[in-house]
Amino acid sequence: MDGEEPKKGDFFLSLHLNVQTMSQLIWIKMANLVFELEKKLAVQLPSPLSSPGIKRNIDKMKTVLEEAGLLSLNPAGERYTETRTDLEASITGADAGDLVVLDVIKPVIYADQGGSRTLIQKGVVIVGNK
């Protein structure tokens, strides 16, 4: 018996999801690059306001990422606990006392689709005592 043809609605849905998934990987790469760029500029420029043009461009890039449904967060300086599944941590020094995020190699990225948020990239961080 021949199978039923897929309904048009299903086709639209699956097509839409595929489009999102494929482009999402590229957007994640872009989010990582924007993060690295910002990190480098923070080291080289005395203050973010010393070049409003650069800051404006970085902000624009972040806006574009948000429009693509990605929320990129930099956890630098935040308290680290073992319950934080949004971070993939390497722990330096002794595992004692209050740990904080000392260095961020990759940012935390959430995807926002239809109002529901999902962690799609764990932040790769180095944690330790201050």
Add this chain to the structure above:
Amino acid sequence: MSTTINFAIDLGTTNSLIAKAGNGTVDIFKNPAGMKLTLPSVVAFRKDRILIGDKAREYVEKDPGNVFACFKRKMGTSESFFIPNSGEFKTPIELSSIILQELKHFIFTGETPESVVITIPASFDTIQSNATKEAGYAAGFKEVLLLQEPIAASLAFANKEGKTGMKGQWLVYDLGGGTFDVALVKIDEDEMKVIDHEGDNFLGGLDLDQLMITQLFIPFLEEKYGVRDLTAKMLRANGIYNRLYYQLLYKAEEAKIALSNYPTADVEFDFTDEEGTVQEVFFTIDREAFNGCIREKISYSISFIRRLLERNRLGAGDIAEVVLVGGSTYIPLVRSMLAAELAISVNTSIDPTTAVVEGAAWYAGSRMSRLEPSVMKSLGEDGASKGKKKDAAAGGVEVKMAYQVNTRENEEYFAASVKQFPVGGFYRIIRSDGGFDSGFKPVAARISEMLVLMPGTLNIFQLRLYDAGRVPLEVEIPEINITQGRFSVYGQPLPNDICLEVDDADNKITHLEVIFERNTILPIRRSVTKALSRTIVKGSDDQLLINVLEGSRYASPPSNLPIGVVAITGKQLSTDLVKGCDIDLTFEISESRDITVTAYISMIDAEFTSVFSPSTRTVNIARMKEETDYLYRVGDRQLSKLLAKEQYEESAVLQEAMKELEVIQRELKKMSADDVTDARYQLDDRKRRLAQVIDSAEKGDRMVLLKEEYYAKKEDYYEMLVQAGDTDLLKRFAALGAEESEWMEHCSPRFLRMKIKEMDRLSWNVRRKDLGHVTAIYMYYAMKPDDAYSNIGEIRLLKKRGDEALTRGIVDEILAIIHRMYELLIDKNRDETMTGTGLRG
């Protein structure tokens, strides 16, 4: 009636996976925290909680006494591990069962499988195999089937290649994260068997990363930055370079993956040296250098194959192919050395990281479960099944929770009292977006936890209770909802969408674009870049309008509340603003609801800022005049329609509204642009109310027709695009219909018209090549009387030439004629034209 098993688990030494077969495909489930396919096979018994997977792996080196990895190697031994933190002993079976249970949490479909296929290495003896089975039962499965990993991988390949693949005998080369196995597999009368195997439990991808660090990274860093004895300094726990070590581990893995796909890889990172200077490191590694440092290890792995072949008195000619399994087999050198040194063809047709679980799932999908569902059901009714036991265990459990619903803190204290809690049981709290997991914690009459919150948003957590065997209990516990963020003085999120009015140049109307969605928590900031839709001449009265409105994004702009307008007139400009130039707009709403709009025009390097607050509403008189004129035209047209249909009752309401509009129009004409009274606000309120009347009068009637047009076109264009086979356009077309169900019921006719136009535009490239379609357009213009065109002589000639062109059937020729006919058309239905905002939508 029995069913197939379907579920399969690859219980690996370093990583584990879970998959399900069904409807002719295999789905591999992802970890809800981070969406990774693999779960590291590591369990950590921290002071007050049990962590599993990625989180547990972080503590392997820091807390080795309480963290357990690679316990698969100890399966079937009498060894048990002492846990200093709890004073208990755990067997490898118990640890494996924890991993198996955790994998069950990956199943997002809500199913709780009772039967499963679990894979085991070819080297596992009967005791080790039985120990794996036992772990499966301890994890709550009632039926456990074992399958050897090389067989599972072979099934995945066989399935990929159809029945013709996998003939005679072949090798399965499995180089994973930390272990290496090679097996000789044979097919004999449709039965697959592992004939012999070899392996090394301490060879894998991690060893290759280490080689890269010691042979490539460290010599480079020592030479370039003059650091001596870097290895020793990096490995010192509190040393200055300890951070660098972890960074290098990550970078080495990244470079290894890049070198599997490209001939070179860039390594880029910063580190702080002993003087406290931040050093920016950048260097390139080529595949040759990488191959140089791992060649010996790969050669070593091949020596196992030689041994295996010699022992079985086989030559290369006796082996059909080498099947590759394990993430490290992505490395090109592995593939080329295997092919070159063994002279056996290498099969790389399937994803080596998931081959084992995929093959196991295919197997599970073909094996009938021996559990009788009917028996299960009756057992359940007797109260002896797991499900019933769960209910019994959960019976009487009552949970009362206490926490702050709104907070400004990044972490919030959560407490709950649990009445009649299961003795020896656990609880676990998980954030719905995957960013927080409490791990398993022992349940008591009072439980508490610091919940880590995502800033500026609603955080949803789920508390679940488990029995002593970590089987979830069916207790109804409401979600924990905590909103993190600084609240405005009004103590509420945005009550309506905040939108920007933009031009739809094709339709000669304006529409709304949402800037901040309803329910967003204040303060908030967002930037958008828009292009100028028309040139604004220096010194002219023409103005660029940044009109911010509050109300539904699907409504028409005049019916929403204007909360702020920034008008940039030609008089303020030092040079012309050319159509198409970019304008960066930044919108900010403070906690006290002040709205700041900043427009930066890069072309003239000028910034315009305006701050509005709800108490000082801004109404632009020129804009209001334009809007009332537009509304009048729309209302007038609608009124004629109603009167023609003799719908006097409806037309009376509209007539009233039109009269009032005329009054507003008169008042506006009298008003100067700098009027200081509050008359403009009163007029604006009246205008908005009338806009709603006209909108709804137009809406009911037009919407039915527009919806019909929308759906009919959607179907036609879809068929047309499918026939044309343009996948790119199809994707864009599908994206256009996204969230259709959400907006269709609430949108304004303008919005729907805009959607139809978008579809028209998208499909035009296909439609313009379709003779039938082009003919229909031509006929539309040809049927119009000659006096509808500005040049009767030319239109007659065009119609004659058009009729001839139709007989020839040349699409481009007919199109050229249509274009000219359109140009000559007197009434191009431009009665809805308005100047607009100047911002392209």
